[in-house]
Amino acid sequence: MLEAIFRSDPLENPSVPITADSFDSDGVFKSDVYVTPETSMKLAAVYACIYVLSSNVAQMPLHVMRKDGDRVNVARDHPVFYLIHDEPNMWQTSYKWRELKQRHILGWGNGYTKVVRSKRGEVTGLDACMPWETTLIKTANRYTYGVYNDEGAFSIPVDDMIHIRALGNTQKMGLSPILQHAETIGMGMSGQKYTNTFFSGNARPAGIVSVKGEIKSDGWERLKKMWQKASLALRGEENKTLLLPAELDYKALTVSPVDAQLIDMLKLNRSMIAGIFNVPAHMINDLEKATFSNISEQAIQFVRYTIMPWVANWEQELNRRLFTRAKLAAGYYVRFNLAGLLRGTPKERAEFYHYAVTDGWMSRNEVRAFEDMNPVEGLDKMLVSVNAATPIKGDKEEGEPDE
Structure with missing residues (x-):
């Protein structure tokens, strides 16, 4: 049966992937360069964008939470907590697992992780699957994931595969952002190649x-x-x-006006690639139009409009694959903690904590916990500013006339 399901083509080479429903798994020839999810990483702008997004998704703390009535607590006793927070498998930490998966999503359009379960159905591990070794296939009236790697060929049920997708044309597969924009990335790779030959003396005589x-x-x-x-x-x-x-x-020989425009073309290409991945230009070291004031605002926009959609994508896929409906009904869910990305400077944090404490929605010990400081006795009491306090019934405001 496996021979009927799986291809016989070797899949170790990432340039020969078998992703179904998508032409974009193969590389694309553009002029004198070959654009693939791997070769495009040689272009500095592409590498920087993918690194920025992958590292930001990976660095945020990832917890299993449980909502019980009005209270929300970290479910450290749940077996999934250790896997997603510390060590999903023997080869990777949680950081490296998420970094690799986000890189696969941005390169190949799909990130696959096999959910390893015990005989009782409990989650015991999360094994990363390579996108060029994985395909979605249809057998009879059902779908299954086929994986062919150095361990052999085997199938994985849909319920046991965490499949995080980039933007796609169908409900089953994502499309590679790299190959969807091969023209733009190929232009940058061609310019980089020409620049190299130019300065090595091969493009024109001195x-x-x-x-x-x-x-x-x-x-x-x-x-x-x-x-x-x-x-x-x-x-x-x-x-x-x-x-x-x-x-x-x-x-x-002086540099011709056409050659002099090369640097401007590379700048434009870098800006276009940043736009493809929705990454602010200053985060890939493009500081030409950046100022101290707008960089702070762009950092906030980056979290809101770039990182938050990926966080929602990750959370919803993890929730439906790691928890049964009964567990979800019991209040369990996965949550990224974005506080680290929005931490701000010491001055900004001090101002934020001041308003939180004086407005009465955060205690001083909670502030200390955010700053990784031990609690102090007597600081659990909530404080409320006099101006924000609710006046006691019967008290008269100063200057109020007697009835």
């Missing part, structure tokens, strides 16, 4: 040596030897003058 008189048959050889000897004499020297015989004239 200058022209002209001869005032007529050159005899063996003159070219003597001319080349003379020029090479003069060039070698100046190698490593600064502020030296190149002396030429009277019959030779050297004219340096």
Whole structure:
């Protein structure tokens, strides 16, 4: 049955993936470059965007929570807590697992994780599956995930596969952002390749040596030897003058206006790639139009409009695969803690805590907990500003006339 389900093509090579319902698993030729989820990482802007998004998703604390009535507590005793918070499998920490999965989503459009269960159905591990080794296939009237790697070929039920998708055209598969924008990324890769050849001297000559008189048959050889000897004499020297015989004239070639626009094209391409991944330009070291004031605002926008959609994507997929409906009904759920990304400067945190304490919705010990400080006796009492306090019935405001 397995032979009928799985392909016989080797899948170890990421350039030969078997993702169904999607053409975008293969690379795309663009001019003189080959754009794939792997080769595109050689372009600095793509690498920076993927690293920024993957590291931010990975660094946030990930907890199992339980809501019991009006109270919400961290469910540290739940077996899933250790897996998603500390160690999902023997090869990865929680950080490296989430970082890798987010990289797969942004590169191949799909991130797969096998849910390992005991005979009793309890979750005991989370094994990362490579997107080029995994496919969604239909057998009879049901779907299943097929995986072919160095451990062999096997199928995984849909309920046991955490499948986080990028934006796609169907309800089952995501599309690779890299290959959806192969034109833009290919332009950047071509510009980078041209720049490399330009500065290595292969794209255009540095200058022209002209001869005032007529050159005899063996003159070219003597001319080349003379020029090479003069060039070698100046190698490593600064502020030296190149002396030429009277019959030779050297004219340096300046950079053409077209070549001078190369740097502007690369800047534009970097900005376009940042837009594809919805990453603020300053976060990939593009500080040309950044100021201290708008960087702070852009950081907040980054959390709201870039990280939050991915957080919702992760949370909803983890919830439906790690918990049964009974567990969900009992109040269990997974939650990312975004407080670290919105932590702010010491001055900003102090101002935030001041209003939280004086307005009466946070105690001083809760503030200390946020700052990783031990509680102090007597600081659990909630304080309320006099201006925010509810006046006692019967008390008269100053200046209020008697009835």
